[in-house]
Amino acid sequence: MNFDEMYKNILNEHRQVFETLDQSKLQEFMELIINAKRIFLMGVGREGLATRGFAMRLMHMGKETHWVWDDTTPNVQPGDLFIFTSGSGEIGHIHFVAEMAKAAGAKLAVVTGTRTGKTPALADFVLWVPAHVYKGTDKVVPSKQPMGNLFEQTLFVLFDIIVMMLMDTLNISEAAMISRHRNVE
Template sequence: MKEYEDLYHQILREHESVFAAQDQTQLEAALAEIAAAGRIFVIGAGREGIAARSFAMRLMHLGKEVHWLWDDTTPGMTTGDLLIAVNGSGCIGHIDYLLDQAGKTGARRLVITGAPAERTPSEAEMSLFVPAMVYKGTDPRTIPSKQPMGNLFEQHLFLLFDLMVMLLVDRLHETPQTMEARHRNIE
């Protein structure tokens, strides 16, 4: 099918453009923040949240103590902790609230977004701008997409998070074997 081939080539070109436009200085700073964190708390909503949750899982496989913020067993935050908030458009109200609350605990805050000019990244200690078109995003530096809504941003999070995990393996003195040893073993 010609349409199928045209679409997957378009999607691959879009992702390649986002990777090429990624600010590697910001990426390096985010990796250093994650590596240094005592405990990591993660939050996101919708498809962005699903990508964020998959990242939380891999961070746990890397040996980090990680909590999904809405889980009932999540402990309180304190100094030395890191909140990673995926807030694509920068305008997700309950994530804004959680960022404010986390700031009161002394935890550091990393916002991963496609709209860094919005409120939340300016109030967090760190922001990682992912230059992919995001749903309701307004930043003109994002790579445009022929895909609907925020597909490009949401898909790219999965790829970027997996790349970040690969970059963290050596920094955290991990191997595929040590990661696999932390995988759930009661399936």
């Protein structure tokens, strides 16, 4: 494939994923975020990069947000929301942390491409992203891209859409978000 064929194919794959996404589940996910006292997030690899970007934007919105791998992350408590991204739903150390967070009383939300994985089965809420994912087993939008590219790319865009929808819902301006941006860089 040449460049034009590749980008058109990738954009078409994304269109299919976003047109298939359950918007009612998206609204439910947003309500969990709105109502959470504190939000913890975890993901690994390229999924983790998208999730970490989402954590940053939630903080810019004024939510108390913690990335689980940071040394300054406090203990998880009842009333907290813990968002995990696990494309296959079978990532061992993510599942282990999910079990610990649930035992600590947090509400678990898993964003996944495989609803039948062991971590989605443990979760209180599952946001299914119907995109091809590395080691996934669900019937999803197929991809000509390698490994989990489609799922990982979708997370970046989906999380940005969620932030923009939350900004509208909560009447948060971009200026308010900019005021919370790190100012020591």
